[in-house]
Amino acid sequence: MMQEAGPEAPSNGTTNQNGVVAGAEGGARDVRAKSATPSSDITAADLVNFQQQQALQVARQILLQQQQQQQQQSGAIKSPKSNEKQASLQMPVSVAMMTPQVITPQQMQQILQQQVLSPQQLQLLLQQQQALMLQQQQLQDFYKKQQEQLHLQLFQQHGSKQQSKEVSAQQLVFQQQLLQVQQLQQQHLLSLQRQGLLSIQPNQNLPLHSLTQGMIPAELQQLWKEVTGAPVKEENSASNNGHRGLDLTSASPAPPKNPLLNQHPTTNGQYSSHTLKRESSALDDHSHHSHPLYGHGVCKWPGCEAVFEDFQSFLKHLNNEHALDDRSTAQCRVQMQVVQQLELQLAKDKERLQAMMTHLHVKSTEPKPTPQPLNLVSKSVPEASPPLSLPQTPTTPTAPLTPLSQAHSVITPTSLHTVGPIRRRYSDKYNMPISPDIVQNKEFYMNADVRPPFTYASLIRQAILESPEKQLTLNEIYNWFTRMFAYFRRNAATWKNAVRHNLSLHKCFVRVENVKGAVWTVDELEFQKRRPQKISGSPALVKNIQTNLGYGPALSAAFQASMAENNIPLYTTASIGSPTLNSLANAIREEMNGAMDHGNSNGSDSSPGRSPLPAITG
């Protein structure tokens, strides 16, 4: 009846094994570019150069337009001489634009913000800003010149009325244009402020630190002290113009002292931009109090920790104390640096983890340079050892490495990432109890959609043995599977059928009629019987196992020695953060113990909880 044929049931277990490893390996080899990003390449000197070039272009354009307009408006008045005079204005203006004096607070703020802007954003803003500044400057200069010229003409010609009117009209036009440009600039500034890209008023002072792109931790600390402890120096608005003369090229033309801080400027820029936008949106939404800067009645602004009774008070405080000023901006930058540092650290650790996993994977897929301990041990050893195959989803960093032993046979370039049913090779023969691995990787198997590297028979047996009465109904076995393994929460049609099939197939599973219906139990003797006869029973078997299985004498000795320590240092060290390796050690122990058990006695149960170590070490 195909009662369990589900949509997910694959027609062939090998269909979904294709090419996953390549991607994973590619990911593992995802070497992050350490080189400077475009943004980090932009130094203050570059900015100045860029500004100069932009200024030249814009100035020429503006002058050209102005000249054309002037020619149109007062063509009769203009003599070739005056045109020459106008043309001669280009030079001083352009030169003037090249001087640092034209760097306004806005521009400086742009530079300050450069680390949080993408290069594209930066260019765009700079262009806009520069164009507006230039327009204004040009108009002012031009207006000045026009006035001078006007006076000259008036003096020379003693002012014919008509000319005077035309000149007045010219003046009016220029004044209007000047006003227009000023308005545009105001709008531009407003828009910048709205976007959170500009945080200070034109006359506000800028901390010199802000001009440095890369900051070493000491600088960060110093800056943090300044911005959190020292009062804000925003009073020198008048003398602030002194910063106009600030030589940016000397301010921070040097490359970042700490290259790490500038590795992801683009990302950083996006982040900061998003953060600011998010904050503004959060501020807009006063209904919810899950403000990231507000928690447990405390302002979480770095270095603040002010206590508030309600959210509204906090919001007021936030708007008043942490408004858009240079102090807040600097604090924000510091916080960004902190985050960036953490992200870098995380990236490093991720990379390290990837390298570790890649290394282990490569090792496991190597032809056979190293012995294949567990797998082969269990193979020749009789039943019970749970096959230890590597989980097929390296994408999950927490993938237990326990199954290393079998990895060489299970992990293949095409199968490594397979999540669906695959034809895995369990070279062991249920030799060992799987409980240590399952227990220690419980969390992993419960959450990761990874096929457990154990045979159905092993799992069924484990489920039954874990039950208080050592017996389970079929449904309870199902439940155990789904409870213990995320993988079995899907593909039910496949694995449930397999479970039933295994229950019926293996004699070790005995169906018992119970009051609550039919339950399944494990016949351990039958389970043990399934082990190859040639192995069981002889102490020499173990040696045979170890040698046959690739355990050289030295390795065997070393292995047993390490086992004697009961901790298996090699693995326990690595398993500090990874229960998998720890379970690998347990599995090895189990494997070895299983072999010894069968070598020494037949009755030994391989159930979890026993202490296999003495069997090996003596």
Added chain:
DNA sequence: TTCGACTTAAACATCT
């Protein structure tokens, strides 16, 4: 190449 273990799919019977 053969064999055994294992997985998967499927058909079928029985029971609830």
Added chain:
DNA sequence: GAGATGTTTAAGTCGA
């Protein structure tokens, strides 16, 4: 009748 349970067969993979 539908679904769950249980049995059996067949085909295929894999390692020894």
